[in-house]
Amino acid sequence: MDKISISKATLGRIPGYLDFLRSLSPQKVPYISATTISKELNLGEVQVRKDLAMVSGAGKPRLGYEIEFLIERLEDCLGRNKITLAVLVGAGKLGRALLQYDGFQQFGVKIAAAFDLREKTMSIDSATPILPMEQFDLFCKEHNICIGIITVGEGSAQQVCDRMVESGITAIWNFAPCKLQVPSGVLLQNEHLALSLAHLRNQMSQD
Amino acid sequence: MDKISISKATLGRIPGYLDFLRSLSPQKVPYISATTISKELNLGEVQVRKDLAMVSGAGKPRLGYEIEFLIERLEDCLGRNKITLAVLVGAGKLGRALLQYDGFQQFGVKIAAAFDLREKTMSIDSATPILPMEQFDLFCKEHNICIGIITVGEGSAQQVCDRMVESGITAIWNFAPCKLQVPSGVLLQNEHLALSLAHLRNQMSQD
Structure with a gap:
């Protein structure tokens, strides 16, 4: 069950491979060639290999x-x-959008709970509970949470990040548009949406 | 006013440079060294240069x-x-989160309107109007829209993409987790959120 070091691009093609392979009948024909897969999925054969x-x-x-x-x-x-x-902190618009996004499960990640700094309880049309921050540390430890998602504003992001690290989280996915400090051994992946859009705009103006 | 070919990483540091430079008094001291900037912003001097x-x-x-x-x-x-x-199509949870995200303006991009396939009008606590798709083509042409943001589901994404291209949009930022076909000359940037999270999870398991 070891996970393998694979690129993000390869990872993105795996659901497609799986969908196709599952549509076959390995009882009848147990093997398949890279050529067949590449033709079926309209991918380059070298890439498939x-x-x-x-x-x-x-x-x-x-x-x-x-x-x-x-x-x-x-x-x-x-x-x-x-x-x-995973847990998410910051149940604002973006946080709720992520909670209701059903694409994570197919990649083996589930948001177990969301937490919010401001309110004790919130109603939401999602199966995932939104809990007060007082329960954060205990929840993370009890559920052996490894991944923390930060969707709070810039002002609280570092504080939330520190709290995640203290609670044993070792991988952080940060949507706040700021630099975060994490100790070595903790993975940090920034998702700076405004920057992605600005980058697209700048590429466009090269043409 | 030509835009310059700069990397996404450099682009991300520009707001920081600007904030710092604007805090200075160029009337008194009109020049600044890379060394001073790098110390103030805690960046490597080579990177600043x-x-x-x-x-x-x-x-x-x-x-x-x-x-x-x-x-x-x-x-x-x-x-x-x-x-x-820019315009956005798909005023669901993610679309609304992007509409209410105020970080785009600092990078020179404004979402002028959102469109939705299902409803004619929608109430939303945002300054950006949500319009019916019938108005899409005219709006894009009248406002000279260059960027389209796709936040509809996988099933409608290609159709929305085609409509954007027909309306003169030349850069597409796609949040739907699927491959889109665009003609050459149209830029496509995919933002596959589930994949980003899966990639973080996989990196984590390498340690």
């Missing part, structure tokens, strides 16, 4: 990849057999 | 950068003197 090599090693000469084994390996990459739990 | 070289060329020997000129050039990079208008 590289992706699959990262995930499950090379195919067998003249046979290709064993479909059932490949499906298992691809599922492992997505962590489908071992859901990773 | 690279960033500023991209934006305004090298500083003058023994004097440094002329502050007022540097501010102007940095502002040009952010497009602050020429706001680029």
Whole structure:
């Protein structure tokens, strides 16, 4: 069940591979070639070979990849057999949008709860509870939370980040448009939406 | 007012440079060195020199950068003197979160209107109007819209994308978790949030 070092681009193609492979009947034809996969999914054959090599090693000469084994390996990459739990702090518009986004589960991550600095309880049309910050540390420890998502404003982001680190979180996905300090050993991934849009605008003006 | 080819990382540091430079009094001391900037902003000096070289060329020997000129050039990079208008299609949770996010303006992009496939009018606590799709093409042409933001679901994303291209939009920022086909000459930037989270999870499990 070890996860494999794969690029974000490869990771993004895995759900497509899985959907296709699951539509086959490995009882009848147990192997499939990279050529067939690449034609079916309209991808370059070299890319398919590289992706699959990262995930499950090379195919067998003249046979290709064993479909059932490949499906298992691809599922492992997505962590489908071992859901990773995350918490989110900041149940504003963006936080709620993420809570109601149902695309995370297919990549093996589930937001177990959201927390908010301001209000004790909030009604929301989502299955995920929104809890007061007083319960944060205990919840993270009890549920063995590894990932923290920061959707508070710039002013509270560092404080929330510190609290996450103290509660044992080792990977932080930050949407606040500011630099955060994390101790070594904690992964930080910034999602600066305004910057992405500005970058698109600047690329456009090159044409 | 030409925009300059700068990396996303450099772009992200520009608001910080600007805040600092604007706090100075160029009437008294018209020049500043890369060393001073790097110390003040806690950045590497080499990085500061690279960033500023991209934006305004090298500083003058023994004097440094002329502050007022540097501010102007940095502002040009952010497009602050020429706001680029965008429209958003899909006024669901994520779309509304983006509408109410106030970080875009500092990077010179403004969401002029949102459109929704389902409802004719919607109440929202935002200054940006939410309009029915029937008005889309005319609005884009009248306001000379260059950027389209897609926050509809996977099922309608290609249709919305096509409509944007037909309306003269040349840069698309796509949040739907699917591959879109755009003609050559149209920029497409995908923001696959689930994939970003999955990538963070996978990096974590390498440790």
